Amino acid sequence: MIYLDHNATTPVNPAVAKLVGDVLIEGGNPSSVHGAGRLARRRLEVAREQVALLVGADPRHVLFTASGTEANNQALRGFPGHTILTSAIEHDAVLKSSEGAGRIPVDSLGRIDLEALEKLLDGLSGPVLVSVMLANNETGVVQPVRAVANLVHARGGLLHCDAVQGPGRLPMDIRVLGADLLTLSAHKMGGAPGAAALIFREGAEPAALLRGGGQERSRRAGTENVPAIAGFGLAASLAGESLILMTHVEALRDQLAEDLKARGGVIIAEEAERLPNTLCVALPGKPAETQVMTLDLAGFAVSAGSACSSGKVKRSHVLVAMGLPDEIAGSAIRLSLSPATSADELARFVAAWARMTG
Known part of the structure; x- marks a missing residue:
């Protein structure tokens, strides 16, 4: 995993x-x-x-x-x-x-x-x-x-x-x-x-x-x-x-964002100051719940919304409050990295994402 x-x-x-x-x-x-x-x-x-x-x-x-x-x-x-x-x-x-x-x-x-x-x-x-x-x-x-x-x-x-x-x-x-x-x-x-x-x-x-x-x-x-x-x-x-390693983590996050955008991903709040380890990305037309389950079967642990909802995936109140359209708010997942995350792991994730978009 x-x-x-x-x-x-x-x-x-x-x-x-x-x-x-x-x-x-x-x-x-x-x-x-x-x-x-x-x-x-x-x-x-x-x-x-x-x-x-x-x-x-x-x-x-x-x-x-x-x-x-x-x-x-x-x-x-x-x-x-x-x-x-x-x-x-x-x-x-x-x-x-x-x-x-x-x-x-x-x-x-x-x-x-x-x-x-x-x-x-x-x-x-x-x-x-x-x-x-x-x-x-x-x-x-x-x-x-x-x-x-x-x-x-x-x-x-x-x-x-x-x-x-x-x-x-x-x-x-x-x-x-x-x-x-x-x-x-x-x-x-x-x-x-x-x-x-x-x-x-x-x-x-x-x-x-x-x-x-x-x-x-x-x-x-x-x-x-x-x-x-x-x-x-x-x-x-x-x-x-x-904290010292966050510059490196942010660079990995940003490269991941570019790779996913090239494959149809929509990056949420890309222009805002964000945590250096966090990427919220939508795949229009693919419900967030489906993405989480598909990626889990492929060996990746990701989330949609908050993790404190008894294991349920529901439409994010955060994205709704931001005024995002339903096709974006309902298809967004969160990827959150750590200093232990490697470029190779993210490349494998991008490959799994590409298969999901086909």
Whole structure:
């Protein structure tokens, strides 16, 4: 299987897998005061420092969760009384946890409409929370988060940014982005599933969703998944190595785009700034579901839409929000590469694509 679905999950880094296994064997509850508990606590706090360093945050403001979905829910539900606005192209983890919220439109390239956001903000009274992702998981389009932050802060509001697609692909600094809350997820950066984080700035601490014990400074009850979190920390510290290689990955992505265009492919948001590893391409006349299944049988793992929809392929709300015609929106798939992706693998993919277009 040639794996071209790294935006869904990047395979666990071997060094991370070893650490997770070692910590599993160690055991210990980080809330216990004996030696095994203290060792687990050290594992937890080292990881907290590593994750904080990745995004230029204070370790005290790193809240570990079980998933990016949980982190997004806590960000959006942790400020009762705030009016919520989100972009129309957010992941379902944001959209479904903020039903009834205002939706900020995007342009034909999938970039948030800043003028529309400003008008929405001007029409509101009371506290406001805005959620805009760093980069779209389907198209790869990078959002103007800093410009959004300036508008939101001028209104006295808070900005949450789902940044799970960023580490190892884009420079990450919560201060540069201007976000008040930032979501990260381990399995998007070579860590193990089951660990994620909500990072917040001073004065923007969300209320707890899960209540019970005093874990995570009483911000999130429940025994922490220490093995996965330890691996998360290591993955965060290794993300810089992947970032260095992104120029090479982008060159592979761009050559792939040219090869597919020559064979009838339509590149989505080609003129926009995108994640260097991400290519969304449509094949008019060939439903996305058919393409995913055909390519799977040919030995290629690709996606259509989000991977968090119980294995179902459905028409992308992202492409619909961009105003793309049905023949394009219904025939688009996503290819997402990694530094381990080779030119030979992509040449084999192009050959499989060519057979599919015949």
